[in-house]
Amino acid sequence: MVTKTADICDFGWRAPDFRLPATDGKVYTLDHVRGERGTLIVFICNHCPYVKAIVDRLVRDARDLADHGVATAAICSNDGETYPQDSFDNMVHFAVEHGFTFPYLHDESQEVARAYEAVCTPDFFGFDADLGLQYRGRLDESRAVPVPDARRELYEAMVQVAQTGQGPRDQTASMGCSIKWKMS
Template identity: 65%
Template sequence: MVALNTPVCDFGRPAPDFSLPDTEGRIVSLADIRGPRGTLVMFICNHCPYVKSIAHKLVRDARDLAELGVSTVAICSNDAETYPEDSFEKMGEFARAHGFPFPYLHDATQEVARAYGAVCTPDFFGYNADLELQYRGRLDAAGRERRDDLPRELYEAMKQVALTGRGPAEQTPSIGCSIKWRAA
């Protein structure tokens, strides 16, 4: 496991479109989940210790952001052949076990992760109402620790995006396990 940091936010970059299957059997597009005040696209997976330690906070923040008009979607792009714990079937189990209030999508071709420039799990892309990138930071400072006493950086950033259309100028990169790319 190699821990990677995400790049600096490329403010204003448009959200790449997608149409992917979710764990409930539907095909979900960016237009389907676009929020009236913002959209949060998260690249996560089932096996990553960073994601496991914050799964409950993803649920909390998605619910709180929904009240502000920000929608949330999670995407798993990991190679399920090499990492069977990240298989489509296991994604459904993971989503149900954690009570995800957002769609959990499967990017089997990894094209969506490449289009977004995702590098790790978790990797957060926060967009304003016009689907312009405004946040590319971390959830909070917990890393792989299960801590609930830390400032809610992602939530506060997306709250600012919902209210002003702009993300914070200062953002701390997310850290996590590398996306498990298929062999070329």
Template identity: 65%
Template sequence: MASTTPPVCDFGWQAPGFTLPATDGRSYRLEDVAGKNGTLVMFICNHCPFVLAVVDKLVRDSRDLQALGIGVAAICSNDSVSYPQDSFENMQRMAEEHEFPFPYLHDAEQTVARSYEAVCTPDFFGFNKDLALQYRGRLDATRMGSEAGDLRRDLFEAMKQVAETGKGPEEQIPSIGCSIKWKEEQ
């Protein structure tokens, strides 16, 4: 499986707005998920081994970040026609099975992924309270198919710093994951 790495953090880049349906039956806008101390927007999916390797850590770190006033949302933008594992119904199943503490949003038209210039799953966008980008790095050093012990919680530590200071760390290690599964151009 080929992996993809996102570009480095473009500090200060403003979060594009969105309105998307969620697995809980509601629709959410960026403003609905934004936290008082920052916001984390994660592009994930249901089938990527890179996501599956960290999903429980995503849930743990999201809960811990929410306690610090960071709003969290996950978005699936994959083409569910070509990749039925990423269908809305399977998104609902994944959110329930893993007890997601955040809305899991469906970007069926892929417009949000394009506006964020997301490239892979997982792809993390950490914003400060003013919705200015401060983090675009990895969750941690977990690698697919390997047992890792206690790893530094890169995403958590970076977003904790954002919550406390409004600024992300200068040094960031990019996430790695499966490419977003784009729809064929018509």
């Protein structure tokens, strides 16, 4: 397991567009998943212990953020051939098992992960209503083991984005397993 830390927030950086299939059988673009007051794009996978440690709180926070006009989409960019736990079929099971209320998208070509410069799972990109980056932090202080009663850093930051259009200036980068890139 290779651990990576995400980059710090590049405030105002524009969200790259995409067109990806989802576990619900639909195809989504950035405009389809865009929220009225903010958009959260999260790079995750099915097998990473860091993702497993936060997935239920991610689902909770995505549900609660929807009440603030912030929409969420998750993207799996891992190589599903080399890492079969992250195959599209297993993504479908993972989304159902964890009760995803947001699209779980499959980036088989890994072009979207490269466009976003995603480096780890989970890697959080919180955008304002105009799709400018305002948050590139972590969900909370949990790593591969959940921290009970951890402060909801991602949720609080995205509520702030929804209310003010700006994310907090003090952010702690997310940490997780490296994205499993295809061999060229």
